[in-house]
Amino acid sequence: MIVITAPTGNIGRQLLTRLLESAPAAGEELRVVVRDPDRLPDEVRGRVEVVTGSHAEPAVLDRAFEGADAVFWLVPPDASLTPRQAYSGFSRPAVSALAAHGVGQVVGVSALGRGTAVADSAGLVTASLAMDDLIAGTGVGYRALACPSFFENLLEETASIREKGVFTDNVDADRKAPRVAVADIAAVAAGLLLDRSWTGSDSVPVLGPQDLSPNDLAQIMTEQLGRPVRYERQPFDELSATLVGYGLNEAFVQGIVDMKRAKDAGLDAGVARTPATASPTTFEQWCAQTLRPALLA
Template structure:
């Protein structure tokens, strides 16, 4: 049995779909089961992934787990949102039948400064690894799909906003590639040990270059606008982030600006082939149609 949580998150629901397409029965933890489609191949445990009793109900018979804390921005800190949410799961792993875990975290192992959400997700990987299970931690570059949050300003003003210099090249990966790799690992029972798999996308792009691609795709000018870090922090608070989480976002973006995503550029890019142009055609086109 495979346990997947959260099943309604943007990556989780993609992984769930791939597992069901493969004919696999899946158990999920969901706060609101009514958000899931009715499918007799899905065994739903209602509750929170941070709750020890819920974890105790979910783990019997499970040998493989997809683990991705949702990063609730209302929690007081990144550690609370990632380590805190994962503690009950990690406590339960040594006495369970689970042998393999696939997690989603971020590039940045070895970064010498606080990096907010990145630091917290890597600490979760360490927590899971210490339980003795086999682990594949998918350490992701920035997600192309984050542009979905900027559809309204792009359509209304032809601009999107980032706390990053417009000409700085960074790796970007599509969630569809991340979900495909996660599902493949969950279906494969042959791998062992603990490894990080950096997912870098096919190329490094600056936000100015991405703006050019968006302009071509939409047929009108789109511009990348650099925000200051204080402006970015204020924006995150306005979107509902706690003081601690807003600061964690600032630490993460500061680290990205300083090069945290380029610490490990040796990974093969063939496993994450979706280009930003392809993502625009496959994902952004549908999102634009919803506004």
């Protein structure tokens, strides 16, 4: 039995699709934890066991983890909390439930940066790494998917790209860093969840096929979309003021700003790209398959 949390999110949706293709042949049953089962496609609801509720709730986790062999763990960050509360605080009930039900393996979504000079001051990333330590401390087999920034982050800026030909971030325009499509993260997660041979605790970097700077992204989007696209760097204090103005917890906002500062200082650049850490989807492919349809919608 494989349990999938956050099955309607960007990664969870694609993971569930992959597992529905592979798990039955491997003799695996699937169970999902979801607040609103109506968000699951009809064809999915008929093929998985559904536990309704939040995976922050002990009672929900007791039902979800009973008889489970492996769990996909993804924390939906809550901007009303501090970073530590949002990650480790959210995960503490799961830590208890994993031990109580003898779950053997957990695959979690985390971040790059462990071992770098800025890892302890990287805001949300620091909180995510602390969550990894919390889960690994149970003795469960744990694989933390160490991810850089997602291509899908750009979907939040479709209106600006469509209307003004501009996207923003807070890092230097020429700062090259790995970037990844969520489909590639889902593929790695599926492979690990279907594999019962691994034990112990480790991180699994998922780095995409190449490092790209914001200027590289702008050039590729210009070519792929057939319209000029440029990058504008947003000052950190402007980012902070904007997010606080939206009503987010100030400590969480500081966590976002600290993460962005750390990325600008090379947080994501500490892992070598090898055949084991690279993933296949190029930014050109992602623009054609995902960004262009979103701009036309």
